Amino acid sequence: MHFLRSFIPQALVMSLPLLSGPVYAGPLDEPHLDIIPRTADETARIADVTAPPDSFDAPSPFEVNSGGAATVRPRMNADAFSQASGNMSFEDELTFKLGNGLFRKLWVSSPSSTLASDGLGPLFNARSCQSCHIKDGRGHPPEGPDDSAISMFLRVSIPGNEDAGNIKEIEGYLATLAEPTYGTQMQDFAVSGHRAEYRLQIDYTEVPVTLSGGQVVSLRQPTYTAADLGYGPLHPDAMLSPRVTPQMIGLGLLEAIPAADILALADPNDADSDGISGRANIVWSQEYNMPMLGRFGLKAGMPTIREQSAGAFAGDIGISNPIFGDPFGDCSTIQDACVNAPHGAGDVRGFEIDAEGLDLVTFYSRNLAVPARRDADAPEVLRGKQVFHETGCADCHQPSFVTHRLKDQPEQSFQLIWPYTDMLLHDMGEGLADHRPEARATGTEWRTAPLWGIGMTETVSGHTQFLHDGRARSLLEAVLWHGGEAEPAKNRVIDMPPADRDALIHYLESL
Secondary structure, eight states: OHHHHTTSSSHHTTTTTTOOOOOOTTTTOOSSEEEEOOOOHHHHHHHHHHOOOOOSSSSTTTTTTTTGGGOOOOOOSTTTOOBBBBTHHHHHHHHHHHHHHHHHOOOBSOOOOOOBBBOOOOOOSSSSSHHHSSSOOOOOOOTTSSSTTTTOOOEEEEEEETTTGGGGSSTTTHHHHHHHHTTTOOEEEEOOOOOOEEEEEEEEEEEEHHHHTOEEEEEEEEEEEEEEEEESSTTTTTTTEEOOOOTTHHHHHHHHHHHHHTTOOOOTOOOOOSSOBBBEEEEEETTTEEEEEEOTTTTBBBBSSHHHHHHHHHIOOOOOSSOOTTTTOOOOOTOHHHHOOOOOSSSSTTSSOOOOHHHHHHHHHHOOOOOOOSTTTHHHHHHHHHHHHTGGGGGGSOEEOOOEEEOOOOTTTTTOOOOOOOEEEOOOGGGGGGOOOHHHHHOTTTEEOOTTTGGGHHHSSSSSOBBBSSSSSHHHHHHHTTTTHHHHHHHHHSSHHHHHHHHHHHHHOOO
């Protein structure tokens, strides 16, 4: 099934009609990585080691080490997601710590005597990366009207047209434009002298679901409102998408998965008739000026960690950088006071964070380690693993990959990893739809979320809220929200014996 597709010859993958027009590069190009090609013997070994399990009596070889040699011993405290790659050299630990310092740094508004830290906003969602990615873990919705949405915001756009940007070079690209007044995301904070754009309002309706055995689970259906708008009404065609910050672990390993292996899992027309039709998101890289495979973000809208980090600096904090150079961040050109406000660019750094600083944050983000599995050999966990595979969860949550051999990234080079994602877009049904496209992703599609470390969410983040907007208050609720391509698998979970359902949850908690 999906496993067989993962070893289609690269020449066949390159012939996939993903792109059209005058394209000189494509999603198999990975300019951000210095790759050593695999040998035929290595390819055969990889096929063997990533094959689906034929027995569930014991953990698969090396399965406990979720991040390969980069795995770290699990810390049962809030620092569990903040450790450096387990195979990092002593010298590189200093680079990691410097990046951590910039990740945690609080930015201040301009003008300021603190020239290395000025340039905040004028509109922003947070003053630091760490403010959203608390302890490098998962964010959460505001807990009530008096709680700030520090780790959650609304993306916003309006429908675009075929002449927008470089979309003619990417087949199936769904054009969008920034909302004329509010840009590409809504900021709920502003520096002194400016108005915040909005307040995030969430209203929930409880929806009961009855499971086999009589258990009733209540799902909360959210309604999102951009309340208290600071700059007038939204465009009538504005599309809003709620986003909670995801956990940060293992990003460098996900970046190092060969694009060919990800694309080989795609089956956009469901050729094997298994009901699963994952699609690659192909996005335009601002850094490399070419189409690339989307890997990061909840709809796989960013191609690399560096570009994702640069986009977050610009959109979330209002900090200009070598990739997104506007010193006023996400202010629209209509917001004159915002565009013309004092900023921190133009000194010796050139930008408010320069290339060296961006590289340090990228290195830090690339090397946040995945903790080792817990209780992988417990009988109930092994039974849950069997249920996971038999139910069809592994059809999208692809258990394992082997990363590229890399010349200059020893931590990520040629590692057998267990992220439980195919990195592809899947139609998750109307229940989870945001009705806002992103590159090739439709309004019902989301990238398969990696599951590694998910069982430590409460330890790190102090809550158990999941999915793209944190609506699920437990792993079981998250499963029950699955629809679209995952509808049959969800129904199997609803109908299965309670003991099997409990075992499945225990398995997820062990990841």
